[in-house]
Amino acid sequence: DTAVSQTPKYLVTQMGNDKSIKCEQNLGHDTMYWYKQDSKKFLKIMFSYNNKELIINETVPNRFSPKSPDKAHLNLHINSLELGDSAVYFCASSQDRDAFFGQGTRLTVV
Amino acid sequence: GENVEQHPSTLSVQEGDSAVIKCTYSDSASNYFPWYKQELGKRPQLIIDIRSNVGEKKDQRIAVTLNKTAKHFSLHITETQPEDSAVYFCAALNTGNQFYFGTGTSLTVIP
Secondary structure (H helix, E strand, O other): OOOEEEEOOEEEEOOOOOEEEEEEEOOOOOEEEEEEEOOOOOEEEEEEEEOOEEEEOOOOOOOEEEEOOOOOEOEEEEOOOOHHHOEEEEEEEEOOOOOEEOOOEEEEEO | OOOEEEEOOEEEEEOOOOEEEEEEEOOOOOOEEEEEEEOOOOOOEEEEEEEOOOOEEEEOOEEEEEEOOOOEEEEEEOOOOHHHOEEEEEEEEOOOOOEEEOOOEEEEEEO
16 A cells, blocks of 8 residues: 555646646645655755645745645645746655655656 | 755765764754655655654664754764665754755765
């Protein structure tokens, strides 16, 4: 059983498009996250979501929006994609300790 | 928010030698410090962690030390092996329940 799963694994799309990445965790964790890993391997937190409380990193453009239909899901919607959005996006979940990561979604904007 | 700095960014060691990676954090209220290993093309995975009420923790060849006063913590890998080659990230969990990661250390173990 995969603890944190995200889809798709690869996503190639054109500039200006809108896309979504889905994330589901079956660990019963209260907190879910989205991280962006750029070409330099930096892991930057984008959002955290805990008990309907959303904390947004102030550097994230408002083209990015997380949506959580329930505690086990935190999807990422991206509007008007730009070249600089190309990166690997990781979903993660935690319960008061270490974060479990999904396998990542490699987004390429062309 | 929290600010985590990590050094060095790259590290090469001979097989069998030790490797040390150091991190500092800014938020004195952060209370949990995990270390992650990320192999090429894979997800980050937890290898060891330490809470703020503990000064040192060891798990076989891996150990972590924490100095709360100085706000720094370190990862020590002894008797390194080629399979230890990966990118290592330190992280700090702040009171907002957010994990802030260091910038990563690319470790290469030379056979």
